[in-house]
Amino acid sequence: MQNILKQFNIEAVNSGASTGSQWLAAGGPELVSSSPVDGKAIAAVRTATRGDYDAVVQKAAEAFQAWRQWPAPRRGEVVRQVGEALRSSKEALGRLVSYEMGKSLQEGYGEVQEMIDICDFAVGLSRQLHGLTMHSERPGHRMYEQWHPLGITGIISAFNFPVAVWSWNSMLAWVCGNVCIWKPSEKTPLTAIACQQITAKVFAANGVPEGVSGLIIGEREAGAWMAEDPCIPLVSATGSTRMGKSVGAAVGARLGRALLELGGNNAIIISKEADLDMSLIGCVFGAVGTAGQRCTSTRRLIIHDSVYDSFKDKLVKAYGQLRIGNPLDEQHHVGPLIDKQAVDMYLAAIEKCKAEGGRFLVEGGVLEGQGYESGCYVKPAIAEVENGYSIVQHETFAPILYLIRYSDLDEAIALQNGVPQGLSSAIMTLNLREAELFLSQSGSDCGIANVNIGTSGAEIGGAFGGEKETGGGRESGSDAWKAYMRRQTNTINYSTKLPLAQGIKFDL
Incomplete structure (x- = not known):
């Protein structure tokens, strides 16, 4: 890991x-980043003061005046080169993500690949920032709309995807002509520094104005500075619902824009006509991938009565084969x-579940002994519950999977929708009618609804939220991309008269 820190010059930055x-x-x-993998300190960094924050904002505002004048395809070319730099750094950055955050190495590599993919997407987008043309009711007039950059985009990201979510926002914001200031999670500051170093080299080689890519590392108050700052027209915040309500209220109070990606309480419906073996893979990965710390993690399985016992047995057997370390x-x-x-x-959620009547099929607990010295390794757990339990209605960011029975599809959809959150959902079925009903206006109320894949692992091509x-x-x-821009409607009169809309007469 020391070689990786040197590669990104992290310890020298501080x-x-x-x-x-x-x-x-x-x-x-000073903020010390420690790895949940072994409990060891990786490196330390000085957090930003309010004065530091103001200096970064001022530089960003200055940079925006120049950056927005660059043609969008030219901005896209810079982002293409950022993608190439990420390709070259994929192994090192993926390992750093895995070690600092604790996700599997394959998921660490996958997160960097997601960054590369969004760069590719943004490059194509840089030539497609198009508006509509409309026919005017007035003769000799033309109407159309165009999109302009907003200015500074503030990005508040969470620890579970310490670099990918930043890239979703920044790459799109940059090709749209915005500048960005990133406030990463205080739990994963080093991956943010690594990304800043990668980007800075590409930007310097292309003469990008200083300030287009800003970084602020700090505790929660740094996010509050951003949310309350009228100099930042858009704040994109990813995290808990509690955090999002705070950010949304602060941004709304100044009539700014908030792009919120908050908690999920995601369910998979297992139909009596599902391919149970295929379903098992999606359910287990969805529940235990990233140790249950994805906003799209599978929290609930809603299983038809006729296959409930057989699928439950498959799950318990699969959990017995999980290797934790x-x-x-x-x-x-x-x-x-x-x-x-x-x-x-995690432990409090297990106790709450038991107190409400939940019956654990696979018991949870904290792992101890060699290899588990950090005290952060836990056992993925499975419990039979009722959907109405308060703990089931709440998102617990840990590998706890709740099993719920259903008898008909309308009931299953009502159970799926019967939580405060609405992020990701899925149904496992080979019945076309069931699949279509689930995807209809009478089906899932989530932003993401899948058929025969799990709730976790969205592709970058579709809108996520x-x-x-x-x-x-x-x-x-x-x-x-439209969230990062302002819409402007234009009307051009190329006639020799000035008629008014709606036939209004105003003669002098």
């Missing part, structure tokens, strides 16, 4: 405030939770 290639002498308290060892399926606070929440307490935001693919 600063939590950057305008791109320039690192400020950050004056805040160091995520850098590719033989392991499950790594650690992010920290001991997460472990405490959810409804209800998930926040309503959309990132990544499709037309999510």
